[in-house]
Amino acid sequence: MERAGIPTAVITNLVTIAEQVGAPRIVLGRGIPYPTGDPDLPPHAERAWRRRLVEQALVALATPVERPTVFEVGAQDVGAQHVGAQPEEATRA
Amino acid sequence: MPVPQRIVHEVNAVEFGEATRYRQRRLVVGSDEVAAAFADAALAAVRPHLASPAERVRIVKPLDVVEPRSRGPEGGTFPGWLAPINRSRGGQTHVLRGAAVLAAGYLPRNQEGLVDMSGPAADLSPFSRTHNIVVEFDPAEDASWADVDAAVRRGLLRLAVHLADAAVDAEPDAVEDLAQPHRAVDPTGGLPRVGAITNLQTQGAFKDVFVYGRSMAGSLPTLIDPAEVDDGAVVSGQYGHPALRNPTYVHQNHPVVAALRARDGDDLRFAGLVLCPEPVEQAGKELMSEHAAWLCRAAGFDAVIVTKEGAGNADNDLALKVDALEAAGVPAVPLYPELSGPDGTGPPLVAGPRRGSLVSTGNYDQRVSLPAVERALGGPRLDVADVEATAAVEVPVATILGALSPLGAGRFTCRSTPPQEEPVQEGAA
Amino acid sequence: MMRVVHYINQFYAGLGGEEAAGLSPRLLDGPAGPGRLLDQLLGDEHEVVATVVCGDNHAAGTAGVTEELLGMVREAGAELLLTGPAFGSGRYGMACARLAAAGTTAGLPSLAAMHPDNPGIGEAGTAPVIAAGASARKMRASLQRVAPALAKLAAGQALTEQDGRVGRSARLGRLVEHTAAQRAVELVLRRLAGEDADAVTEIPLGGFDSVEPAAPVEKVGAASVALLTEGALVPAGNPDRLESARATRWLRYSVDGLDTLADGDWESVDGGFATTAANADPNRLVPLDAARALQRDGAVGGLHDELLVTVGNGTSVVTARRFGVEWAARLRAAGVQAAILTAT
Numbered sequence: 001m002e003r004a005g006i007p008t009a010v011i012t013n014l015v016t017i018a019e020q021v022g023a024p025r026i027v028l029g030r031g032i033p034y035p036t037g038d039p040d041l042p043p044h045a046e047r048a049w050r051r052r053l054v055e056q057a058l059v060a061l062a063t064p065v066e067r068p069t070v071f072e073v074g075a076q077d078v079g080a081q082h083v084g085a086q087p088e089e090a091t092r093a
Numbered sequence: 094m095p096v097p098q099r100i101v102h103e104v105n106a107v108e109f110g111e112a113t114r115y116r117q118r119r120l121v122v123g124s125d126e127v128a129a130a131f132a133d134a135a136l137a138a139v140r141p142h143l144a145s146p147a148e149r150v151r152i153v154k155p156l157d158v159v160e161p162r163s164r165g166p167e168g169g170t171f172p173g174w175l176a177p178i179n180r181s182r183g184g185q186t187h188v189l190r191g192a193a194v195l196a197a198g199y200l201p202r203n204q205e206g207l208v209d210m211s212g213p214a215a216d217l218s219p220f221s222r223t224h225n226i227v228v229e230f231d232p233a234e235d236a237s238w239a240d241v242d243a244a245v246r247r248g249l250l251r252l253a254v255h256l257a258d259a260a261v262d263a264e265p266d267a268v269e270d271l272a273q274p275h276r277a278v279d280p281t282g283g284l285p286r287v288g289a290i291t292n293l294q295t296q297g298a299f300k301d302v303f304v305y306g307r308s309m310a311g312s313l314p315t316l317i318d319p320a321e322v323d324d325g326a327v328v329s330g331q332y333g334h335p336a337l338r339n340p341t342y343v344h345q346n347h348p349v350v351a352a353l354r355a356r357d358g359d360d361l362r363f364a365g366l367v368l369c370p371e372p373v374e375q376a377g378k379e380l381m382s383e384h385a386a387w388l389c390r391a392a393g394f395d396a397v398i399v400t401k402e403g404a405g406n407a408d409n410d411l412a413l414k415v416d417a418l419e420a421a422g423v424p425a426v427p428l429y430p431e432l433s434g435p436d437g438t439g440p441p442l443v444a445g446p447r448r449g450s451l452v453s454t455g456n457y458d459q460r461v462s463l464p465a466v467e468r469a470l471g472g473p474r475l476d477v478a479d480v481e482a483t484a485a486v487e488v489p490v491a492t493i494l495g496a497l498s499p500l501g502a503g504r505f506t507c508r509s510t511p512p513q514e515e516p517v518q519e520g521a522a
Numbered sequence: 523m524m525r526v527v528h529y530i531n532q533f534y535a536g537l538g539g540e541e542a543a544g545l546s547p548r549l550l551d552g553p554a555g556p557g558r559l560l561d562q563l564l565g566d567e568h569e570v571v572a573t574v575v576c577g578d579n580h581a582a583g584t585a586g587v588t589e590e591l592l593g594m595v596r597e598a599g600a601e602l603l604l605t606g607p608a609f610g611s612g613r614y615g616m617a618c619a620r621l622a623a624a625g626t627t628a629g630l631p632s633l634a635a636m637h638p639d640n641p642g643i644g645e646a647g648t649a650p651v652i653a654a655g656a657s658a659r660k661m662r663a664s665l666q667r668v669a670p671a672l673a674k675l676a677a678g679q680a681l682t683e684q685d686g687r688v689g690r691s692a693r694l695g696r697l698v699e700h701t702a703a704q705r706a707v708e709l710v711l712r713r714l715a716g717e718d719a720d721a722v723t724e725i726p727l728g729g730f731d732s733v734e735p736a737a738p739v740e741k742v743g744a745a746s747v748a749l750l751t752e753g754a755l756v757p758a759g760n761p762d763r764l765e766s767a768r769a770t771r772w773l774r775y776s777v778d779g780l781d782t783l784a785d786g787d788w789e790s791v792d793g794g795f796a797t798t799a800a801n802a803d804p805n806r807l808v809p810l811d812a813a814r815a816l817q818r819d820g821a822v823g824g825l826h827d828e829l830l831v832t833v834g835n836g837t838s839v840v841t842a843r844r845f846g847v848e849w850a851a852r853l854r855a856a857g858v859q860a861a862i863l864t865a866t
Contacts, residue, residue: 001850001861007736008750011809012865024735033579034799035753035864037806047812050805054812054862058822061739061747061860066409067444216697285714287707348703355704360711396714398706424713426706429725436627436647437693441725450709451725454702459695490695501703506724507693 009057009071011035019068025060027053028072049073097183097320101267102260104191107143107224115259118266120192122226122256130255131228131248135236139248140229142470144210146222151463152208153471153482155494156196157329158220158340159249161189163257164324170257171250171325173306183320187257190266193223193342194252196245197471198230201238202299205477206335206494212464214488217455217496217505219343226252227470239298246330249341271320272354275362277393286364288394289349290314290385291500292410293339294331294402295370302339302402303328304368314369314385316392319350322366331402336457336496337430339402348501349398349428364394371403371410382413386421396424401499404432404457408444415446425449430497431456431507435489441507454498455505457491524676525571526564527600528557529591529621531614534658535575540797543613545577547587549594556661560604563669568676572598581617588620592628595621600630602676607635607654607664608642615642623647631675635668638688650681651689741823745859748826749777750849752834753800753807753866754792765833766791772832772845774852777825782811792833792866808864826858834865 001008002024011029012018018026029035036053038046052073060071103118110121124141131139144150164170165187169180195208208220215221228248232241275286293302295310302309304317305326317326327344353363369385372378389397399414401407411427418425427449431441433456445451462485469475469482478486490496496505532542534555553561553570561570574594581587595603603625605618618634619642625632626649634646635654643651652671654664667686674681681687700708705724712722720727739745756764762773777783783804790797790807800807808829816822830849853861 001846001853001863002734002736005736006850006853006858006861007738008861008863010863010865018865029864031799033797033866034806035866036809036812037799037803039799039802039806050809050812051815054809054816055821057862058742058747058816061745061862062742064738065735066412067735285711287710287714348701349706352701352703352707356707361707396710398703398710419719424710424719426709426713428702428706431693431725433693434647436623437695438644438647441693445725445727448719448727450713450719450723451727452702452706452709453693453724455695456693498702501701501706504697504699504701505695506698506702506705507695508724509726510692510694 007061009060011053011057019070023068024065025063026068026070027057027060028070029053095183096273097271097323098185099269099271099323100185100187100265101190101269102187102263103266104189104224107145107192107226109141109143113256113259115189115263120189120224120256120259126255127226127228127252130251131230131244133244133248135233135240135244136248137231137233142227142229144225144227144470146210146215146224148210149467150210151466151469151482152195152197152225152227153469153475154197154199154203154205155208155220155335155471156198156200156203156245156332157249158193158195158342159253160342160345161192161194161253161257162325162345163187163254163261165261169324170254171328172321173303173326174247174250174328175254178305182318186324187261189257189260191224192226192256193220194226194228194249194256195220196228196230196249199472200242200299200332203332204334205475206492207475207488208494209463209466213461214463214493217461217490217493217503219495219498219502226256228252229471242299242330246328250325250328271323272357272363273320274365275357281362284358284360284362285395286393287353287361287396287398288364288367288389288392289353290367290369290389290397290399290414291347291349292369292371292399292401292407293327294333294407296373299330299332301330303330309368309370312370314367314381314388316365316388317368319347319366322347322350327368334404334491335494336491337402337404337499338495339498339500340495343495343498343500343502346502348498349400352501365392371401371407373406378410378413381410382417385414386417386423389418389423390421394423396426399425399427400501401428408442412444412446415449419446419449426452428452428454428499428501430454430499432458433507434458435460437507452501453507454501454503455490455496456507457489457497459490460487461490461493462487523566524568524601525599526568526602526604526672527572527574527595527598528553528560528570529574529595529603529605529618530555530557531581531617532575532577535573537575543577543579545575546580547574547576547591547594549574549598556607556665559662560665560669563665564672567673568602574598576617578611578613578617582613588624591621592624595625595630602672603630603632604668604672605632605634607661607668608640609654609658609660610637610640610656612641615640616645617642619643619645619649619651622649622651625649633668633672633675635664643689646689648692650675650687652681652686653688739860742860743820744823746824746826746857747813747822748828748830748853748858748861749808749810749813750830750861750863751808752832753790753864754833755788755790755800755804755807755829755831758787758789760789760791764791764831769833772830772848774828774830776827777810777829778827780810781814783808807866813862826853826856
């Protein structure tokens with residue numbers, strides 16, 4: 001899809017696999033059997049979270065990327081993003 | 094204009110004494126003169142120590158490292174810091190080769206590293222092979238961290254010049270001519286013109302590199318007189334990933350420029366040096382890459398060696414530049430540290446060029462076991478491993494200062510071991 | 523004789539299919555499932571003394587599970603560890619690869635077996651991986667290759683391609699004579715002498731699947747976006763008989779005029795994961811309700827009126843690539859600018 005010029009946000013819990021196959025825009029979903037849901041949440045909270053997840057997918061679609069890039073719904077902010085390995089700020093040592 | 098020269102004075106022993114002097118490759122460091130160099134309202138006290146090669150000494154929390162250099166009584170070293178920019182250029186610069194001044198201690202945003210003067214880590218850090226004057230410091234009570242950082246930096250530069258001043262009248266061990274960039278209008282004798290692009294990390298306080306005393310953040314890529322870099326026009330205030338730093342010492346001895354100069358006139362012409370910031374956002378990185386590629390072409394480079402500073406984020410700066418240069422028909426060779434995981438099986442790059450010839454400066458994640466040492470400088474603990482600073486410890490290469498030198502100073506690298514071979518650890522680690 | 527401990531998933535242990543994928547780790551005496559054939563093939567040389575079992579979802583998605591499994595392997599007195607064969611199964615392959623990697627790191631001779639295209643293979647670290655077939659139909663042939671490799675490993679010998687070893691090579695550090703800067707000058711001169719870029723690199727760029735990212739959507743609020751899934755969500759009753767694994771085709775269903783995917787109207791027939799939660803609320807698999815709400819609010823211009831569906835479970839990369847090409851063609855023809863794909 002991306003090769004063909006259609007930006008595609010992949011919502012999945014298996015981020016490492018998505019990265020390995022080179023998906024450029026990856027959105028971290030909740031669980032393997034329910035990427036856009038969470039049966040542990042009360043229904044209204046689950047719907048609210050799903051909306052933020054899809055919003056994050058739309059952010060991914062509008063963001064230029066060079067490499068597999070993971071977009072996450074943060075606890076507070078919608079828009080948390082990191083590229084490949086750790087961002088510069090993170091201590092990897 | 095005469096060719097700039099380095100007047101080299103070897104140092105093979107260092108001791109403290111009443112007054113600084115240099116004689117027969119022995120450097121005596123005047124203790125009071127160290128204190129004078131670091132006199133600053135932001136510092137309550139400084140404590141100089143010595144750490145020489147093969148000693149069982151560990152330096153923790155290393156900050157910047159500077160090579161002692163002097164342009165004699167009229168001054169001129171470290172333009173923008175200790176000298177005006179509009180001084181006379183070129184000429185002779187005295188170098189205390191084999192010595193280094195190094196600050197060690199806590200600063201915010203300093204990612205903690207170490208230097209071991211012996212053992213397996215000593216094969217990996219360029220600062221395990223120098224006689225180091227290590228300066229610990231206590232901040233003044235009311236000083237801001239930014240002021241402490243600036244005071245330590247000025248102190249290091251002053252001390253470096255002060256020490257080299259002592260050798261100005263000594264008989265040199267060597268005189269080195271520093272080839273200047275070959276001008277595009279001059280005949281090449283059929284040799285290719287090869288230049289260098291040096292990316293400088295520019296991420297704000299404690300993660301910044303200075304050119305003529307100013308942060309390079311916000312600048313466009315620029316050509317710079319390499320002899321000015323020899324004389325300290327580039328000073329590091331960058332305390333990110335220890336193995337992925339380019340301390341001032343490495344800029345003073347710019348490894349890519351040195352390698353190009355070494356072959357100048359034989360199989361290439363040294364064409365020049367471009368400095369470039371590493372912006373934090375993608376659009377800025379793209380602008381730098383496009384402009385750097387244009388600049389290299391405008392300056393008539395036939396090929397370029399490209400280096401970075403920092404981790405994954407800076408991979409992108411390399412990749413974009415190589416892509417822009419190769420697209421413009423200029424072969425570009427980037428130097429990449431690898432991030433292949435502890436066992437070396439992960440993908441090595443966060444962002445690589447579409448195609449290209451890459452040099453590997455080694456694997457960030459590879460583990461090294463360090464034996465216990467007799468004494469430690471820079472602090473009582475190695476916080477990054479949560480052990481006593483003198484303890485035996487296993488660390489990733491990432492922790493060893495300059496071990497993956499992005500500017501190409503090191504001899505560490507990685508090679509693929511095919512799955513049909515039994516993986517065998519070689520080299521130091 | 524050495525004591526072999528064998529790791530398999532819930533399915534091969536006979537403890538259930540996808541409904542048991544959440545099964546927590548357990549230790550069984552002696553061989554189980556394919557371990558019995560393995561034990562025969564090992565002859566009198568070595569013995570399968572225990573089998574460690576874990577459900578695929580639990581093994582792929584639980585923090586610390588690899589350490590727990592390795593602890594059980596140790597507890598069983600393992601001198602050798604075999605994980606799999608996982609064939610082409612992604613979650614199982616990942617668990618097998620991680621456990622073998624952990625065993626190797628801990629000094630226990632360990633071996634994983636899976637198809638060379640298994641997405642988990644990259645997690646095997648320095649543990650050797652022996653090639654297995656693509657599916658369980660190749661169980662006997664796969665174990666016939668695994669047994670001698672295990673014997674060789676027991677003898678302390680290195681496994682090679684001749685033994686069926688596959689996987690990613692390791693990048694190992696070493697000191698060399700020249701500095702990186704000096705080597706860079708060498709590479710530059712070789713490039714200038716006409717050598718190809720790829721021929722003179724110290725870091726090979728091939729081998730990773732790199733997808734050239736598409737340009738971002740300029741105005742999402744004006745764009746038409748399609749919803750896609752490889753989670754096999756189809757109308758209840760599966761009228762078009764979509765496969766539950768190893769897809770050979772894809773399907774499209776109208777969502778025109780629908781505000782949500784109502785439970786009872788849709789079901790997932792994916793054989794690779796527990797579908798209970800998704801069937802109770804299909805929006806957990808394809809977020810149509812949230813996408814419609816965002817469309818009403820103007821956050822997205824429009825939703826494509828068709829949902830494109832296939833099943834990713836065990837589907838080969840080659841086939842999946844073909845689907846991608848076909849989907850892109852159809853969406854472009856329909857004026858769709860971007861897509862959201864849910865993957866399980």
